[in-house]
Amino acid sequence: MNKEEQVYSLLSDILGKDAEYLKSHAAETGLWDSLKRIELVFALEEQFEVTFSPAQIAELKTVQNILDIVGKA
Amino acid sequence: MKERIIVSGFGYRLRPVEVTDAQFIIDTRLEDAGRNCFIHPISPDVAEQEAWLKAHVDVEDDYYFVVENLITGEPEGLIGIYHRKDGVAEWGRWVIRKSSLAAVESVDLMYQVAFEYLKLNEVYSATLCQNKAVLSFHDNMVKKRTGIIKNYTVINGITYNAVKHSVNKQYYYEYIRSELQSKALRISERNKKVNKLFHE
Numbered sequence: 001m002n003k004e005e006q007v008y009s010l011l012s013d014i015l016g017k018d019a020e021y022l023k024s025h026a027a028e029t030g031l032w033d034s035l036k037r038i039e040l041v042f043a044l045e046e047q048f049e050v051t052f053s054p055a056q057i058a059e060l061k062t063v064q065n066i067l068d069i070v071g072k073a
Numbered sequence: 074m075k076e077r078i079i080v081s082g083f084g085y086r087l088r089p090v091e092v093t094d095a096q097f098i099i100d101t102r103l104e105d106a107g108r109n110c111f112i113h114p115i116s117p118d119v120a121e122q123e124a125w126l127k128a129h130v131d132v133e134d135d136y137y138f139v140v141e142n143l144i145t146g147e148p149e150g151l152i153g154i155y156h157r158k159d160g161v162a163e164w165g166r167w168v169i170r171k172s173s174l175a176a177v178e179s180v181d182l183m184y185q186v187a188f189e190y191l192k193l194n195e196v197y198s199a200t201l202c203q204n205k206a207v208l209s210f211h212d213n214m215v216k217k218r219t220g221i222i223k224n225y226t227v228i229n230g231i232t233y234n235a236v237k238h239s240v241n242k243q244y245y246y247e248y249i250r251s252e253l254q255s256k257a258l259r260i261s262e263r264n265k266k267v268n269k270l271f272h273e
Contacts, residue, residue: 029107033209034169034176038256041174042263051263053271054172061171 003048007067010047014039026063044070075133078190083254084261085178087138087152087186092130094139095122097148101168111204112168113228134158136186137166140179143261144268149173152183160194162187167198174264178257180214181250188242195242199225199235211238214249 001009008019015022015032025031032040037060045051048070052060059065079088090098099122102115116122129137134157140150150173153166164183169176187196199222200207212218215238225235240249 030206033206033213035210035213035256038174038177038260042259045263051266051270054267057174058171 003070004067006047007044007063007070010043011040011063011066014043022063026067028063029061031063040066075131075136076190078136078138078186080182080185080190081143082178082182082185082261083258084143084264085149085175085182085257086141086143087179087182088141090126090129090137090139090151092123092126094148095119095126097139098122098126098151101148101151101170104168105171108168110228111201111207113226134162136191138183138186140169140173140175140182142173142175142264144264145272149175150179152179154183154187154191154193154196157191157193160192162191162193162196164196164198174260176210177253178260181253181257184240184245184249184253188245193242195239197237197239199237201225201233201235203233208236211236214253215240216248 008022011022012019014036040060041052041057044066050070052069056069059069077089080086096119099115099117099119102112103109103117129135135153135155137153138151139148140152141148150169151166152164154162154164156163164187167179169179184196187193197219198211200211202208202221217238219237219239222235222237224232226233
C-alpha cells in the first residue's frame with residue numbers, strides 16, 4: 001500500500017467510515033471529535049514513525065490535511 | 074471567599090483564571106473561526122476582558138480554569154464549572170488551542186474538581202445541537218444523552234437548543250475515568266517526547 005492508501009485504511013478503521021466516503025469528504029472539517037483526534041494522532045505517528053509538531057497538530061483538521069502532512073513526512 | 078482550586082493530572086493541570094489571562098482568553102476563544110459560531114462572541118478588547126475577570130473572581134459557585142501544560146507551563150485551554158445549585162452544576166466554557174491535545178485530560182480534571190473538591194453529585198454539559206464535533210465527543214465519552222434544553226442560549230440573535238449530557242459521581246468513576254486517564258497518561262508521555270524534540 002502506498003502512503004495515501006495507508007492513511008485511508010487507518011482513518012477508515014478509526015472513524016468507522018469507508019475509504020470512498022473519506023475520499024469524497026476529504027476537504028471537510030468535523031469528521032472527528034477530540035477523542036478520535038487523539039486516536040488519529042497516535043495511530044498516524046506509530047504507522048509512519050513520525051512525531052507531529054504542535055503546528056502540525058493544529059493543522060490536522062481534514063483528511064486532506066493529514067495526507068498533506070504525512071506526505072511530507 | 075471562593076476556594077482556590079488547583080488540580081494536576083499526568084500532563085496538565087487546572088488553575089483558576091487570573092486577570093493576567095485576559096489576552097490568552099481572547100486569543101484562544103477567537104483562534105478558530107469555525108468554532109466561534111458555537112460560542113458567545115467575545116470582544117477582542119483586553120480591557121473589557123480584564124474587567125469581566127475582575128468582576129468574576131469573587132462570584133460564588135462559578136469556577137473558571139486555565140488548562141496548563143505541566144512540562145512547559147504554558148496555557149493551552151480553558152474550562153469552567155458554573156450554575157452550581159443543589160449539588161448539580163453545568164460545565165463548559167471549554168476551549169482548547171488547536172495545537173494542543175489537552176482536551177481529554179482537561180475534562181477528567183474538571184470531573185475531579187466537581188466530585189472531589191466541590192463535592193457535587195452531578196455535572197452536565199449543554200452542547201448546541203449544531204455543534205456536531207463537540208456532540209460527538211460527549212456522545213463517545215458519556216455514551217448517553219440526558220435530554221434537550223430548549224431555548225438554551227442566544228448567539229448573534231439566533232436562539233439555540235442544546236443537548237444535555239449528565240454525569241453523576243458513580244458514573245464517572247465506573248465508566249469514564251479509566252478511559253480518560255489512560256488516554257491522558259499516553260498523551261503526557263507523548264508530551265515529554267514532543268518537548269524534547271521541539272522545545273529543547
